[in-house]
Amino acid sequence: MDEERFPNAAPEFGCPICGHSTPVPVLAKNGYTIACCAACSVLHVSPIPSNEMLQAHYQDPSYFSGPEEQGYQSYSAMRKALIPHFKRRLAVVRSQVPTGGRLLDFGCAAGYFLDVARSEGWQIAGVELSQEMARRASDMLSIPIASSLDSLPDGDFDAICLWEVIEHLPRPIAELRLLRDRLRPGGLLMLSTPNTGHWQAKRQPDGWIGYRPPSHLVFFDERTLADALARAGFDRVTITRVSPLPPLPNWLRDLTAPLQRGLSTGQARAWPVALMAWRATRLLGWGWQMLRHPGDDIFATLEAVAFRSA
């Protein structure tokens, strides 16, 4: 734990999903312990850092333009890489809520997803904890961005989205219940989060980018994510694995590292060519994986769709 940066820490104890206080340590990372709950088997940072520590972490400007190990090297440069994901996810939301309506992006960062949603006809609202990111989103979209759910009325939204947010929440169940209340009856919640079932999380946990305390606090696989949504009172939960990232032979991984980095940061030159090259590389990796470790889960991300009961 970073005592210098987070003085007077007052850690809370217990599992952030089920409340049990029987964590079994499984990994040390960044000076934090990641533990498995003996009761519900979710992985989580133990103990969960205090609100004061987390507030300080997210108000630090380096979070969105600092070392990738904690936040993002340059969130603004990633826009190009994010837009296709956002369009695909919006298509999933639209398929379930064909009438459209009001959409909330919880943890909206600089507002890129909201911008795409509005261009597709949604009435948009955003919540963002980082003041700097909220200011950027508000400037770009010309709408106020709330710092919490407190100011938003119950039953107001047709759809609520959380992209790579739930793993940051120290009390995900309480927060998910508040989000459920903000949905109209029958409204949809869709979220994404890193998949701890991924082969690298299992076989090379030290190198897996998803284990990133204190930014990431709770770590889900398909089962524990479905369990969390059910505990928070959601119905008709569907979990989908996306973003296949098969292991690559070392020579191929090293050869294509600049390509992958350029695409993930949005800085790749000749974008369509780079994208095609990376897709071809992934296909090769898939073949390699099928031969070497046919049982491995190669999907880096989980996406969940769930509904507030009508």
Ligand SMILES: [Zn+2]
């Ligand atoms: Zn638990």
